[in-house]
Amino acid sequence: MRDALFKTRITEMLGIRHPILCGGMGPRVSEAEYVAAVVNAGGMGFIVAAGFPDPDEFREQLRRCRQLTAGKGFGVNLYISRQAGGVERLKQQLAIVAEEGVLCVETAGASPEAVLPVLRDAGIKVLHKVPAVRYAHTAARLGVDAVIVVGNDCGGHPGIYGIGSMVQAARAPEEIALPIVIGGGIGSGRQLAATLAMGADAVLMGSRMLVSRELQIHPDYKAQVVRGDGSESIIVKTGLRDHHRVLNNDSAKAVAALDAAGASDFELYRPHVGGALATQAYASGDSALGMLDYGPAVVFADAVKPVEAIFDEMLDDARQALQRLGQLSGQA
Incomplete structure (x- = not known):
């Protein structure tokens, strides 16, 4: 130290x-x-x-x-x-x-x-x-x-x-x-x-x-972070005024589409933002689904x-x- x-x-x-x-x-x-x-x-x-x-x-x-x-x-x-x-x-x-x-x-x-x-x-x-x-x-x-x-x-x-x-x-x-x-x-x-x-x-x-x-968290996800250059994030849930910067994966893209459509009903977002999806992603290394906190400092x-x-x-x-x-x- x-x-x-x-x-x-x-x-x-x-x-x-x-x-x-x-x-x-x-x-x-x-x-x-x-x-x-x-x-x-x-x-x-x-x-x-x-x-x-x-x-x-x-x-x-x-x-x-x-x-x-x-x-x-x-x-x-x-x-x-x-x-x-x-x-x-x-x-x-x-x-x-x-x-x-x-x-x-x-x-x-x-x-x-x-x-x-x-x-x-x-x-x-x-x-x-x-x-x-x-x-x-x-x-x-x-x-x-x-x-x-x-x-x-x-x-x-x-x-x-x-x-x-x-x-x-x-x-x-x-x-x-x-x-x-x-x-x-x-x-x-x-x-x-x-x-x-x-x-x-x-x-x-x-x-x-x-x-x-x-x-x-899974080694595959850590390896993905190492490969990242900080440009892989997106801010979503703007329709709920609960801005969330996450990895731009499939779930994030679905939520971004709801934002763009002007959605404000949480029930429309629920299938994509549940915490269980993120927990599974970190455990399995498959980062396609889930709201995975991710900022440019990964660079x-x-x-x-x-x-x-x-x-x-x-x-x-x-x-x-x-x-x-x-x-x-x-x-x-």
């Missing part, structure tokens, strides 16, 4: 060596083995709670991660559904997260207001993810501990405004006093150094990590490697970027 190169409010808050967070990448993708590898490499990862609706299985994932990290802190991704009863469905998982002493949560979706009291009482740090700075103001007023702002380059849900990560990285630290994490299209150390230089405290990665050796995913090797390359790259800045400023 590389020595610490940066010290930020996020590294201090989470007790991690490097300001690198790896966001939840969907049900049955960000599991204990992968999250533990991220933590052991000096970053912070998040087990996706939605992947384990069975309480006993979810609890076992948390305990497995704690065992693999030798007791180091790790995170959980909590998706707060905007549909009726979304918070109610989270209550059991919230209790388990609190009982198992999880260090932090990455919340996304609807407002975290309803779940904050439970998390605060348990001493769990809350990093709320938003797709635009305007939403970060609301999260800050609610009292979250940090805000993750993702740009239009992110695989997954970039929001409806199409604001690029470069703009988010420069603007968010000016507007929000809380620790800021920037995600979307990030996969190199140069971007890490630049993001910190603009005032943020850490970066969040997803698509870049699809080739992590510890990630439990940096040049080979299947351990998480620690990916981090090491990023940090070496960041160090070179700092040296270049020193040379340009005449300080080297």
Whole structure:
């Protein structure tokens, strides 16, 4: 593991060596083995709670991660559904997260207001993810501990405004006093150094990590990601105003056709967007069907490697970027 190169409010808050967070990448993708590898490499990862609706299985994932990290802190991704009863469905998982002493949560979706009291009482740090700075103001007023702002380059849900990560990285630290994490299209150390230089405290990665050796997805899919150049994604579900950047596969093309036709009834989309399709794709390696989160940062995913090797390359790259800045400023 590389020595610490940066010290930020996020590294201090989470007790991690490097300001690198790896966001939840969907049900049955960000599991204990992968999250533990991220933590052991000096970053912070998040087990996706939605992947384990069975309480006993979810609890076992948390305990497995704690065992693999030798007791180091790790995170959980909590998706707060905007549909009726979304918070109610989270209550059991919230209790388990609190009982198992999880260090932090990455919340996304609807407002975290309803779940904050439970998390605060348990001493769990809350990093709320938003797709635009305007939403970060609301999260800050609610009292979250940090805000993750993702740009239009992110695989997954970039929001409806199409604001690029470069703009988010420069603007968010000016507007929000809380620790800021920037995600979307990030996969190199140069971007890490630049993001910190603009005032943020850490970066969040997803698509870049699809080739992590510890990630439990099919080798054929990882090989496909390695071959990708970042141009293979498309934003769909615009008709539902639930923009989703995914691999441009058969399911995505069907959803894009519904968008183009002006469809707004979720039942028309349901056959193409069900989570079981994505789970099957990751397990089988056949990526034709399913909403598979996929962003342009796959261009940096040049080979299947351990998480620690990916981090090491990023940090070496960041160090070179700092040296270049020193040379340009005449300080080297």
